[in-house]
Amino acid sequence: MESKHTALICLGANTPDAAARISDATDMLRSLCHIGRITPAYRTAPEYAGETVPYLNCLLEVTTAHTFNELSAVTKSYQTAVRTAAAAAQLIAIDIDIVVWDGEVKRAADFNSAYLRKGLPLLQAESKRP
Secondary structure: OOOOOEEEEEEEEEEOHHHHHHHHHHHHHHHHHHEEEEEEEEOOOOOOOOOOOOOOOOOEEEEEOOOOHHHHHHHHHHHHHHHOOOOOOOOOOOOEEEEEOEEEEHHHHHHHOOOHHHHHHHHHHHHOOO
8 A cells, every 4th residue: 555645835936927837737746646635826925035026835735645755856856947048147046845744843944924824724725715
């Protein structure tokens, strides 16, 4: 029997086509994971990127048979490929962070960020929909 892991993943982008970048990253994650809950995309001010344009963010709660290292390697490889293809000064084509893994916070700065805190109520609202 395969072990199932749960993760909270944060997506972010601040390019003019951020919505499409978030959608494409979600599709990529859907090929690796079961998406249990997902927020609508929401705007946030940049926190760690200096003075730049606002971000579009999305939170996903997923389950997967992949290990943390496997999923992290695939998401970072995808992130690097997209960023390289869409290189632009001060803009992030896609940022994919596994913030919580099996209940353990893996990225404390992201976990305590305003962009994640803004998305958590949206994620909770997704579980209350009929």
